Amino acid sequence: MSNQELQALVEQVSLKDFHRPFVHQARFNGRLRTTGGRFHLPDENLDFNLRLFDAADSQVQLGIIKHELCHYHLYRAHRGYRHRDADFKHLLAAVGGLRYGAAPGAD
Incomplete structure (x- = not known):
């Protein structure tokens, strides 16, 4: 996947x-x-782990993207965007994002 495809x-x-x-x-x-x-x-940009994305299936990739988008959208809405915040936990569960990513290289 290229940066343009990721975007x-x-x-x-x-x-x-x-x-x-x-x-x-x-x-x-x-x-x-x-x-x-x-x-x-x-700067409100998102970075993603290339090595993990190459090794992961599309469901894990989407879960990681949703996780980072939870941080992004909550921060922009001036709501609790940190992992410990109830707003973050609620939104993450609502959109089906991953709480923890698979370790790169884990089988």
């Missing part, structure tokens, strides 16, 4: 499952090793 997929999932547009950048970050994705507070 299109994130935009599509955002509209379908969150009913809001994703208006920032989504890209792969080869330096990510222990997490499926990351939400950047300063």
Whole structure:
């Protein structure tokens, strides 16, 4: 999957499952090793673990995207966007996002 394909997929999932547009950048970050994705507070962009995405099936990929989009949309709505916040836990369950990603290379 290319960065352009990732961007299109994130935009599509955002509209379908969150009913809001994703208006920032989504890209792969080869330096990510222990997490499926990351939400950047300063610029509101999303980074994803290329190695994990290559090894994961489409359901895991969608779960990771939904997880990061929960952070993104809650932050933009000035609601609890952190893992410990009730808003985050509720939205993650409602959209079917993954709480924890599969470890890269795990069988």
